[in-house]
Amino acid sequence: MNPLTSALLTDLYELTMAQAYLEQQMNQSAVFEFFVRRLPPHRNFLVAAGLEQVLDYLSTLHFSQEELAWLDQSEQFRPSLIDYLKTLRFTGDVEAMPEGMVFFPHEPILRIVAPLPQAQLVEGRIMNLLNFQTMVASKAARSVLVARGKPLIDFGLRRAHGAEAGLVAARASYLAGFTGTATVLAGMVYGIPLYGTMAHSFVQAHEDEILAFRHFAETQLNNVVLLIDTYDTEAAADKVVALAQPLKAKGITIKGVRLDSGDLADHARKVRRILDEGGLPQVHILASGNLDEYRLQDLIETRAPIDSFAVGTAMTTSSDAPSLDCAYKLQEYAGRPCRKRSEGKATWPGRKQVYRSYTNGGYLDHDIITTDDDQQPGQPLLQPVMKGGRRLAASPPLADLRQHAATQLGQLPESLRALEHSPVYDVRISETLQGLAQTVDRASTTKGVTR
Amino acid sequence: MNPLTSALLTDLYELTMAQAYLEQQMNQSAVFEFFVRRLPPHRNFLVAAGLEQVLDYLSTLHFSQEELAWLDQSEQFRPSLIDYLKTLRFTGDVEAMPEGMVFFPHEPILRIVAPLPQAQLVEGRIMNLLNFQTMVASKAARSVLVARGKPLIDFGLRRAHGAEAGLVAARASYLAGFTGTATVLAGMVYGIPLYGTMAHSFVQAHEDEILAFRHFAETQLNNVVLLIDTYDTEAAADKVVALAQPLKAKGITIKGVRLDSGDLADHARKVRRILDEGGLPQVHILASGNLDEYRLQDLIETRAPIDSFAVGTAMTTSSDAPSLDCAYKLQEYAGRPCRKRSEGKATWPGRKQVYRSYTNGGYLDHDIITTDDDQQPGQPLLQPVMKGGRRLAASPPLADLRQHAATQLGQLPESLRALEHSPVYDVRISETLQGLAQTVDRASTTKGVTR
Numbered sequence: 014m015n016p017l018t019s020a021l022l023t024d025l026y027e028l029t030m031a032q033a034y035l036e037q038q039m040n041q042s043a044v045f046e047f048f049v050r051r052l053p054p055h056r057n058f059l060v061a062a063g064l065e066q067v068l069d070y071l072s073t074l075h076f077s078q079e080e081l082a083w084l085d086q087s088e089q090f091r092p093s094l095i096d097y098l099k100t101l102r103f104t105g106d107v108e109a110m111p112e113g114m115v116f117f118p119h120e121p122i123l124r125i126v127a128p129l130p131q132a133q134l135v136e137g138r139i140m141n142l143l144n145f146q147t148m149v150a151s152k153a154a155r156s157v158l159v160a161r162g163k164p165l166i167d168f169g170l171r172r173a174h175g176a177e178a179g180l181v182a183a184r185a186s187y188l189a190g191f192t193g194t195a196t197v198l199a200g201m202v203y204g205i206p207l208y209g210t211m212a213h214s215f216v217q218a219h220e221d222e223i224l225a226f227r228h229f230a231e232t233q234l235n236n237v238v239l240l241i242d243t244y245d246t247e248a249a250a251d252k253v254v255a256l257a258q259p260l261k262a263k264g265i266t267i268k269g270v271r272l273d274s275g276d277l278a279d280h281a282r283k284v285r286r287i288l289d290e291g292g293l294p295q296v297h298i299l300a301s302g303n304l305d306e307y308r309l310q311d312l313i314e315t316r317a318p319i320d321s322f323a324v325g326t327a328m329t330t331s332s333d334a335p336s337l338d339c340a341y342k343l344q345e346y347a348g349r350p351c352r353k354r355s356e357g358k359a360t361w362p363g364r365k366q367v368y369r370s371y372t373n374g375g376y377l378d379h380d381i382i383t384t385d386d387d388q389q390p391g392q393p394l395l396q397p398v399m400k401g402g403r404r405l406a407a408s409p410p411l412a413d414l415r416q417h418a419a420t421q422l423g424q425l426p427e428s429l430r431a432l433e434h435s436p437v438y439d440v441r442i443s444e445t446l447q448g449l450a451q452t453v454d455r456a457s458t459t460k461g462v463t464r
Numbered sequence: 465m466n467p468l469t470s471a472l473l474t475d476l477y478e479l480t481m482a483q484a485y486l487e488q489q490m491n492q493s494a495v496f497e498f499f500v501r502r503l504p505p506h507r508n509f510l511v512a513a514g515l516e517q518v519l520d521y522l523s524t525l526h527f528s529q530e531e532l533a534w535l536d537q538s539e540q541f542r543p544s545l546i547d548y549l550k551t552l553r554f555t556g557d558v559e560a561m562p563e564g565m566v567f568f569p570h571e572p573i574l575r576i577v578a579p580l581p582q583a584q585l586v587e588g589r590i591m592n593l594l595n596f597q598t599m600v601a602s603k604a605a606r607s608v609l610v611a612r613g614k615p616l617i618d619f620g621l622r623r624a625h626g627a628e629a630g631l632v633a634a635r636a637s638y639l640a641g642f643t644g645t646a647t648v649l650a651g652m653v654y655g656i657p658l659y660g661t662m663a664h665s666f667v668q669a670h671e672d673e674i675l676a677f678r679h680f681a682e683t684q685l686n687n688v689v690l691l692i693d694t695y696d697t698e699a700a701a702d703k704v705v706a707l708a709q710p711l712k713a714k715g716i717t718i719k720g721v722r723l724d725s726g727d728l729a730d731h732a733r734k735v736r737r738i739l740d741e742g743g744l745p746q747v748h749i750l751a752s753g754n755l756d757e758y759r760l761q762d763l764i765e766t767r768a769p770i771d772s773f774a775v776g777t778a779m780t781t782s783s784d785a786p787s788l789d790c791a792y793k794l795q796e797y798a799g800r801p802c803r804k805r806s807e808g809k810a811t812w813p814g815r816k817q818v819y820r821s822y823t824n825g826g827y828l829d830h831d832i833i834t835t836d837d838d839q840q841p842g843q844p845l846l847q848p849v850m851k852g853g854r855r856l857a858a859s860p861p862l863a864d865l866r867q868h869a870a871t872q873l874g875q876l877p878e879s880l881r882a883l884e885h886s887p888v889y890d891v892r893i894s895e896t897l898q899g900l901a902q903t904v905d906r907a908s909t910t911k912g913v914t915r
Contacts, residue, residue, distance in 0.1 A: 016627040021649040025660030033683040140622035171591035175628030176467040198472040209476030214794035232484040275807035335786040343665035351668040356726035
């Protein structure tokens with residue numbers, strides 16, 4: 014049972030509600046939108062990601078024989094629901110912001126229009142996919158902004174939350190501007206460039222550190238990067254210098270060294286000097302070890318001679334904000350706009366569009382959230398991507414999405430690029446949308462929902 | 465390509481190191497151990513989980529034709545490595561703590577003994593599996609301890625980090641004492657009891673809230689739990705009272721109501737009074753909405769009349785500690801113990817065992833970490849589970865592991881049960897192990913690794 018493709022990777026209530034919808038013949042068109050209610054602490058913007066996986070999911074959604082049989086014997090559902098699920102396919106429409114788009118709270122990044130039971134059923138997996146990749150891309154973008162062009166590599170698989178998280182974190186961080194990943198499967202599945210060095214265990218498995226370095230260098234086809242902090246970092250740098258000539262005689266070049274512990278800036282300075290004095294100015298220094306955007310910023314601002322960085326756990330788990338306050342909410346059913354008014358969780362009703370305006374210099378100036386049929390100045394951010402369950406275009410190459418993200422990040426005003434809180438970006442609610450919200454509230458109040 | 469079973473869900477360096485090991489004929493027996501270096505903030509203990517998935521992974525590990533072909537064309541590896549991978553199976557031995565065991569920093573919970581290239585290759589996925597489930601079980605156990613027997617349900621799928629995280633978080637939390645999950649697939653795969661209610665969208669899709677309640681109740685086979693906070697919580701409770709009699713006449717019982725926003729304790733008191741005065745004392749109250757162990761503790765200590773709790777994001781993402789400072793380290797190669805001495809990351813060498821002693825009252829008293837061949841008083845916690853790549857016993861039923869966890873949690877001394885920091889549990893390093901570390905350090909120093 015592959016959870017990535019199982020239709021049962023959903024909450025029980027999606028099925029019990031589907032049963033109710035079916036029996037009450039409530040299968041008219043429903044509009045759901047995915048958005049984030051508020052920014053996590055330490056975020057000034059978000060980067061949309063995960064749409065590709067959502068479209069994959071929607072276009073292949075079905076219940077297998079095995080899943081149907083299990084549902085049937087669970088005695089929690091009526092035969093009519095099982096029958097309905099047998100032939101269920103997603104036949105709805107999707108509009109979405111392209112991946113890599115910068116966005117802000119209350120702006121929908123995805124809209125589903127489909128018969129109510131379908132649109133409801135896909136809630137759990139859509140949220141699961143968009144929450145994670147958007148969270149990771151948004152975190153990774155912060156490292157990209159402070160790295161000022163220095164290469165960043167994803168080393169996060171081992172502490173990612175499971176297999177899919179490890180795989181798609183490589184995708185989301187590459188999309189946001191990382192240079193590559195260590196996760197081999199992400200190379201195969203997404204064509205992301207792969208990078209790697211060696212582990213401490215490699216050094217320890219040898220009786221001598223210098224022997225470990227030589228063995229590694231002699232057996233690689235390319236990209237010899239030696240890990241030099243297993244015992245004594247500077248002593249190991251000396252060994253690298255000592256090895257370089259004999260290796261060169263064999264046609265082998267040491268490409269770099271990796272630091273993974275201690276005071277990285279201090280070690281980098283000492284190691285840089287040892288390498289330079291040893292005639293190895295071209296050997297680069299890669300740093301790793303509990304790095305995040307704050308430590309990157311420190312290392313870069315203090316001009317530590319580090320050429321590239323591997324970022325792992327903090328990025329892959331979005332450690333300071335391991336979830337988004339995101340929602341997938343019904344905004345319209347059978348042509349009637351609606352909204353939730355639960356305390357602290359109210360939403361804007363109806364199907365919406367977001368318009369973005371730029372300054373003369375090309376930077377983001379403000380956004381307007383309005384109803385779908387209300388034209389506003391600026392660039393509309395939600396675009397049709399699926400119609401009647403079919404994708405309107407082939408998947409865009411990941412390289413294009415990455416370029417899109419780079420363009421968007423380049424258009425961020427300086428204040429939003431800071432790691433700490435900036436003045437809140439100007440997101441306006443149009444008068445049309447405000448009017449619709451009032452109309453919706455009046456309609457539900459007259460129906461006596463207030464005590 | 466299923467990342468859960470792909471042998472390429474690994475770091476690039478595992479393959480480049482394998483190539484070096486093969487060419488240097490370094491395929492003698494290696495001992496790796498998985499352990500946690502230090503407790504996260506706000507944790508007094510950890511609960512081991514994920515072993516079952518590790519054993520599954522090891523016993524089915526292989527490279528598919530497609531994966532081999534991709535590696536071959538990537539031009540990063542020599543043909544000898546591809547040949548080796550073609551027939552690679554895991555043939556090693558595994559010792560481990562049973563899932564559900566409480567453990568502490570520096571105590572290995574898993575030991576792999578296998579030919580070096582094999583034992584190295586599995587590093588990434590083993591860490592990925594054990595880090596996540598152990599982290600979630602450890603977080604979930606805190607809610608279980610404060611809930612004092614009230615049922616807890618996992619509602620975390622939507623903000624779990626991807627598909628596998630959503631699925632196995634249901635498993636890890638159930639193992640730690642949760643009562644069930646909303647994730648349907650976890651019911652099918654692990655037999656975990658399923659729970660669910662209804663979404664706000666269900667209420668919104670109806671023009672009237674009371675009509676929504678009636679439709680839902682009339683179409684369920686059992687377990688009618690109505691969500692009452694979409695518009696006005698107490699007004700909705702009145703509607704539940706009004707509906708109860710007509711539904712009863714049709715043989716339908718309302719089992720409970722769910723609160724999901726606002727001041728949960730205050731709403732619960734008001735709703736309890738409305739239900740009781742309406743002749744519905746048996747209708748229970750389920751609370752959800754950004755709950756974690758701290759909010760649970762508050763609600764329970766202030767005696768809010770809530771019967772059960774749904775816990776989502778905070779538990780599934782282990783939001784206050786979304787990773788463990790865990791490691792999978794080489795402790796011995798070809799009979800020679802070794803250890804890493806990197807600054808701040810030193811480890812204890814050799815293959816180890818953990819002995820646990822209990823007080824007269826049956827509570828955990830202290831642990832001793834020692835070498836595998838050094839008998840100490842107490843209960844040895846690591847047990848053989850795989851030999852020559854084959855499991856020594858069938859998978860234990862999840863119910864047994866859950867019982868084991870419950871027993872362990874029941875044996876925690878009062879101080880360790882607190883949500884905040886307690887005095888550190890007494891974990892002793894035996895003289896034998898301390899002596900071994902000194903011997904190992906002396907051996908590597910005489911080889912001139914210090915500058």
